[in-house]
Amino acid sequence: MNVTEIFTTAPAAPETRKTPGLPFSERLAEALRNDALDEFYDESPYAACIIPLLKELGWHNYARELLEALPHFSEQLELVDLRNILVSVGYESRPKRVAMDDIQPELYPCLFVTDTDDVFVLLKREGDTISRFNAQLQKYESVSPDKTRGTAYVFTDTHPSHGMVASNSGDAWFYRxxxxxxxxxxxxxxxxxxxxxxxxxxxxxxxxxxxxxxxxxxxxxxxxxxxxxxxxxxxxxxxxxxxxxxxxxxxxxxxxxxxxxxxxxxxxxxxxxxxxxxxxxxxxxxxxxxxxxxxxxxxxxxxxxxxxxxxxxxxxxxxxxxxxxxxxxxxxxxxxxxxxxxxxxxxxxxxxxxxxxxxxxxxxxQSMDGRKEIKAIGGESVWWERFRExxxxxxxxxxxxxxxxxxxxxxxxxxxxxxxxxxxxxxxxxxxxxxxxxxxxxxxxxxxxx
Missing domain, CATH: 1.20.1560.10 (ABC transporter type 1, transmembrane domain)
Structure with missing residues (x-):
């Protein structure tokens, strides 16, 4: 497979980018507060995929929404955690067993996990070139599509502004x-x-x-x-x-x-x-x-x-x-x-x-909150009769x-x-x-x- 690296080496992780002892959610929250998402680094490949994937999906960097979706006190982010985070911010996913070469261009961007557990964010495909984010090396690269098999997680935007019809029923979110x-x-x-x-x-x-x-x-x-x-x-x-x-x-x-x-x-x-x-x-x-x-x-x-x-x-x-x-x-x-x-x-x-x-x-x-008022007006007997009924x-x-x-x-x-x-x-x-x-x-x- 021909690979053209956009970044020849993975960016170094300075000490300020990974505070020792802090869980993943706290480190990402710190990056969001400091507007330093481009410098965010994590050893978990799924954690490294969050920001590239959200940006490619059209996420508008609502920090509060993402912070609320993060698993609290989680040291290591897994695939289930990543999918749950994306669902919480409005992107549902469904798995599809497929070879990388067979993924249709309209399904991009998507998360691709190979059978050898390598994780990639496939950004777009132009002819015989696929732009992707390599979560292991944490760098962007361009590759030629091949027959590498794995599971592609295809995303659907559930926000009403992206073609989804907003339901008037208050229970729509419950059934989703x-x-x-x-x-x-x-x-x-x-x-x-x-x-x-x-x-x-x-x-x-x-x-x-x-x-x-x-x-x-x-x-x-x-x-x-x-x-x-x-x-x-x-x-x-x-x-x-x-x-x-x-x-x-x-x-x-x-x-x-x-x-x-x-x-x-x-x-x-x-x-x-x-x-x-x-x-x-x-x-x-x-x-x-x-x-x-x-x-x-x-x-x-x-x-x-x-x-x-x-x-x-x-x-x-x-x-x-x-x-x-x-x-x-x-x-x-x-x-x-x-x-x-x-x-x-x-x-x-x-x-x-x-x-x-x-x-x-x-x-x-109401009786517990208004005991003083009931006693002040001498309504104990009336209130007791109402409660009895x-x-x-x-x-x-x-x-x-x-x-x-x-x-x-x-x-x-x-x-x-x-x-x-x-x-x-x-x-x-x-x-x-x-x-x-x-x-x-x-x-x-x-x-x-x-």
Whole structure:
């Protein structure tokens, strides 16, 4: 590869450019404050790429915006940190496996990491010449494109002034935030698919034990079957543990990003939007985002991931039991019909409960702030009566929410019980008629209950 160096040697790093003991964020902040970005030096190749990449992307050197995006007290900047910084200042990135010669000119500038972990900022391409920043040597150079393979991180400017349509919805930033985790969601779906395949084999092993081991009295094969079941259960346990770790990581990351972003949105709001609401009302709205974290840390996330694979279980039931697969399909349709009718009612009760709880918290905070005024006007009895009514409304709203949720759970349990009873009843008739084996019936029951 022909290389023409624009700077023949990497600029020396004087002592003033890298203060000993200071983390990376502090050193970059010092360079921003002193307007010395051209002299900034860091040993990490990803840290060295920040300023050249931002300048080529058209960043306008808003020091405060960049300082807020930096990881605090970080000694070494990694690729994940660099991408997070760029997302925070308005540049989303997506990886693309490609050879350097195959990168289209319209994708420049981009970050290119070779398979040997060399890091470059590809600035522009003119004919057979690529201008780039060499992060290892920390110098600009011109090279001829070659077939060096690696990962190109292509950037998209998300600022409204760069062709992106600004959404009028206040939740647009929230959905853009969740979009950053789409690749992890794909990994979660792949892990859930493996978990369901492992779980699917356990009922099949049970069928083999009943039909082949017990029926044929073949004790010799039993240890091998039990060993296989043990290995599969161990694999299931490991996969579930890994999925729980990944869900916890996503929950923690989303909780951090949502917390900082909502606070940023709140700080930059005009005062007129916050002065009209009480502190309790604003805190209640902020706490609503905790439900996102609770979704990933609770059982709902795992249940949601497993819903698409219900088709797999129904297909296996159809293979084992024929038309008995209609029973779980009917139960699913009954779930959908009842949910369409009952979930809006439950949601309205949950909303009313939240409003009542907010009103109670607001009155408590007003009471604590205005105790002197209440005593001065002799309004203790009136205020106590108002609080009693507010507390009663909150308790009644919680009661109605509990009843609505209990009805939903009761109907769900009843449908499951009905599905099991129908399966065992019709399955027994099929076994008597010789259309199904005992092992297949037990395996079908296990799949239906799952």
């Amino acid at each position: 935030l969740l979009h950053r985790f789409k690749h992890l969601v794909i990994h979660l779906l792949a892990m859930t698919c493996l978990i369901n395949l492992v779980a699917l084999t356990v009922p099949l092993f049970i069928m083999v034990i009943y039909d082949k081991v017990i029926g044929a009295r073949s004790i010799e094969t039993l240890p091998y079957i039990i060993t296989g079941v043990g290995v599969l259960l161990l694999a299931d346990l490991v996969l579930r543990h890994l999925r729980a770790q990944l869900l916890g990581s996503i929950a923690g990351r989303i909780d951090y990003l949502i917390g900082t972003e909502t606070f940023r949105q709140l700080i930059f709001l005009p005062p007129v939007f916050t002065e009209r609401s009480t502190v309790a009302a604003q805190l209640s709205r902020l706490k609503q985002f905790d439900s996102v974290r609770d979704f990933f840390t609770g059982p709902n996330a795992a249940m949601t991931l497993e819903i698409p694979f219900a088709i797999l279980f129904i297909s296996v039931i159809a293979i084992l039991a024929g038309w008995l697969a209609i029973i779980p399909v009917a139960v699913i349709l009954a779930y959908i019909a009842f949910g369409t009718f009952w979930l809006p009612y439950t949601s309205s009760k949950v909303m009313q409960s939240g409003i009542a709880k907010t009103n109670k918290q607001r009155m408590l905070m 507010t507390s009663g409304d909150a308790v009644m709203a919680n009661y109605k929410t509990f009843v609505a949720s209990s009805v939903l759970n009761s109907v769900s349990q009843s449908l499951m019980t009905l599905a099991g009873a129908a399966t065992i009843g019709f399955g027994t008739l099929m076994v008597i008629n010789g259309d199904m084996t005992i092992g297949a019936l037990i395996a079908t029951m296990a799949l239906v209950w799952r």
